[in-house]
Amino acid sequence: MAYASFGNEVDTWTLIAETLARGKRLVLPLIDRHRDALALHFVCDPDRELMANAWGIREPRPDICPPAMLAELDFIVVPGLAFDQRGGRLGYGKAYYDRLFHSLAGDGAMPFRIAGAFDLQIVDRVPMDAHDVAVPHIVTEARVIESAASV
Template identity: 40%
Template sequence: MTAKALKTELRKQAEAARAALSVEDRALYSAQACYEAIRYLDTLFPALGNDTFTLFSYVPFRTELDVTPIMQWCWQRGGRVAVPKVIADRKLMSLHLIGGLDELVTGKWGIREPEMSAPIVSDLSAIDVMLVPGLAFDGEGGRLGYGGGYYDAFIRRCRENAGKEPYKLAVAFDVQRVAAVPMDDHDFRVDAVVTEKHKWLVTTGNKDARI
């Protein structure tokens, strides 16, 4: 089976596993995973507390884990939050700063996104942490996205134009952990994954190194 076919099959399985969680469990597990992620970020960035820190976060949609508590934590600590707006005809995302969830509007595919008038983050090197959405993750940082390629393209832009990448953190439900994600050359890996049950680093050289 080709990598493309493997990804298609794994997407179906991962979406089904996430959708099978009850509304109550999704809310509980989201809160638990965000709590652990915030504890980790507080350790990783002990100097956080001014407007030089920038968090790039996706806006949760449908059955995705609700990462808005991490966005609230960033604002409360004096940091900046950037969220994406899809530019479909160019297959790109533009990043815009928002000061609260009330600044989001319903955009393409029903996903909440910023207004075009919101301040743009033009310097990608200013992004410190990126909350990475996805359907499945493995112990080596492998990520299965939704197939659009927007986040892969964003990381390429960071590498080519900014000379650095943000710290890539996935906050996911434990049912999204899989043994292995089929990866292509253009796919990027995350630096760490946090679920309601586990936390592990993937850049230490030690597979499944707990944090």
């Protein structure tokens, strides 16, 4: 599972193209406003199968992209605004990823979770509430941060 980068986020489009070129299955999230959660869909051809949402983030078209189940996720590339050395993550303020991680934890094994970030996004300490779930692996242009983070 990856995310479609937008704005000045670390660009995920090469990763997405390479993932598909290697024959791996790719899941992208879609914001489900009824459930206020991320819906997961398989994407084979991003040029044809994505549509920009209200914020301009490209999302899978649920009419043509098959749904994915939680158990099908084994590797998640996580977006975020800021991270810290302990794997703390500040997202975009809806707890979508925290809730996804809690659902995954309740469902069994937690998939590998990694975030790509610019080094300027690494701060001393991200405020973490009880519901916040850390990201165990963070990669920047300058370093790799591995923490013992888990749910």
